[in-house]
Amino acid sequence: MKEKITIVLKKELREVFRDKKSLAMMLAVPLLIPFLIIGISALFDSEINISSDDFNKIGFTYEFTPVEENIAKYYNVDYKIASLKEIKKLYKSEKIDLYITKDNDTYQINYDENNEKSAQTVYLAEKFLEAYKTYKQEEYLQENNIDSNKALNIINITYNTINDKKKNFYVNYTTSYAFLFVIMAITVSATYPATDTTAGEKERGTLETLLTFPIKSKDIILGKFLSVSLSSIITGLLGFTLSLVALFYSNKWFSIYKDINILPSVQTIIITIAIIILYSFLISGLCIAIASKAKSFKEAQSALTPLTFICFFPGMIASMVDLKTTSLIALIPFLNHTQIFNDVNSGNINILHITLMFISTIIFVSLVLAYIIKAYKSEKVLFSD
Numbered sequence: 227m228k229e230k231i232t233i234v235l236k237k238e239l240r241e242v243f244r245d246k247k248s249l250a251m252m253l254a255v256p257l258l259i260p261f262l263i264i265g266i267s268a269l270f271d272s273e274i275n276i277s278s279d280d281f282n283k284i285g286f287t288y289e290f291t292p293v294e295e296n297i298a299k300y301y302n303v304d305y306k307i308a309s310l311k312e313i314k315k316l317y318k319s320e321k322i323d324l325y326i327t328k329d330n331d332t333y334q335i336n337y338d339e340n341n342e343k344s345a346q347t348v349y350l351a352e353k354f355l356e357a358y359k360t361y362k363q364e365e366y367l368q369e370n371n372i373d374s375n376k377a378l379n380i381i382n383i384t385y386n387t388i389n390d391k392k393k394n395f396y397v398n399y400t401t402s403y404a405f406l407f408v409i410m411a412i413t414v415s416a417t418y419p420a421t422d423t424t425a426g427e428k429e430r431g432t433l434e435t436l437l438t439f440p441i442k443s444k445d446i447i448l449g450k451f452l453s454v455s456l457s458s459i460i461t462g463l464l465g466f467t468l469s470l471v472a473l474f475y476s477n478k479w480f481s482i483y484k485d486i487n488i489l490p491s492v493q494t495i496i497i498t499i500a501i502i503i504l505y506s507f508l509i510s511g512l513c514i515a516i517a518s519k520a521k522s523f524k525e526a527q528s529a530l531t532p533l534t535f536i537c538f539f540p541g542m543i544a545s546m547v548d549l550k551t552t553s554l555i556a557l558i559p560f561l562n563h564t565q566i567f568n569d570v571n572s573g574n575i576n577i578l579h580i581t582l583m584f585i586s587t588i589i590f591v592s593l594v595l596a597y598i599i600k601a602y603k604s605e606k607v608l609f610s611d
Contacts, residue, residue: 232449251418252457255411256465260472263404264479270396271480281346284354285313285325297357301350323347326355397488398572401473402545405567406538408465408502413509413537415461416454420513421526423450444599451514451595458506466502470495490571497570497580504587505563509537511594518601536560544568556582559590 282303287310290298298305306313306322313325317336323344324337335351337344360378367374470489477483490498513530520526541564549555551565556579566583569576 247418252415252461253464255407255414256461256468259404259407259411259465260468262407263400263469263472264476266400266403267396267476267480267482270400271482281323281343282350283322284347284351285316285322286328287313287325288328293361294358297354297361301354301357303350303354324351326351396482397486398568399545400476401469401488401490401571402564402568403542404469404472405466405498405571406541406545406564408462408469409505409541409563410534410538411465412458412462412502412506413534416458416506416510416513417517417527417530417533419454419457420510421517421520421523421530423454424514424517424520424526447514447595447599451510451598454510454514455507458510459503462502462506463499466498493575494570497575498567501563501567501583504584507591508559508587508594509533511591511598515594515598515601518598540564551576551579553578553582556580557586559586562586 282301283306284303285306285308287308289307290305297303306316308316310327313322316322317325323341324335324347327334327336333355335348335355337348337351339345363378364374367378473488477486477488512533516529516533517526520529537560540558540561543549544561544565545568549565551562551569555565556562562579562583566580569579
């Protein structure tokens, strides 16, 4: 039995590596992953290092006191003082980013939340007003013979980070999306060989020839399944390796990763490789199961297209809403692989969740293989006519 499976596997692998389209699918998407990581890192880095001079133009409809002038200089506020009518003209012509009006002791910040510069400048406006507010409070307390230091500093606030691994939002975001693209690369890599080895063989008539040999349909399916899985695993490992290379250089090039080791630990790398292998088996089985029902190569490709999105969106949405992994989520295909990776990459290694993911994936792969083997005993599935 093993010998017959090996014969089919070798035959399928030869076809995969001889076919230029299959090789392109295996290599094209993984090669894009480093550009994704570097691009995201560069975007975050540019946002963090934006000069404060880009968001400091504020208009005022009232005259400054000497104290306000000093605060404005301290915070590098590029201010314009004019009437409300003139200030609104300056705002419309984009010469100021927002403006502040005053009615007795009430100050109002006028800005456009849909305008990036205006929305960013709000933080500077708040700092300016808070500093002036503190001065006025101290002045009032001193006039009433109250110790301003005790009144304004009743409690003291200190900060202590408990994130021992020094991971931050940017690191988690970048690595999570890099892994999602590895998952997508595996899926794309599996679709073409799965289509070619099923619907493609029906169209060419080579499946009928294969069935004339003394090989059971079970051995044929396992050989095809292993060939598609191997091509997917190669794609996944290549994508992950290129991700590590891109993270290594991003760690050196971008200031947002300063004093942070963004490369995963050896333990994380080992678990990630295991997840890639498991996912490759699952997606390969699903691709073969779907493609085997199609009567033509084109029909199979159309049927497999939604699978690319199905594998990507659960993990993406989970990352956006910061979904926490539970025992139930660890059992759900597609979602569990991404969630376990995010947990492990953050240093949260839950043996129960990892075990449930492994068991769940093996069960689903076994069910898919059982379905394909049963389907290949039907003439409707075996022949396109």
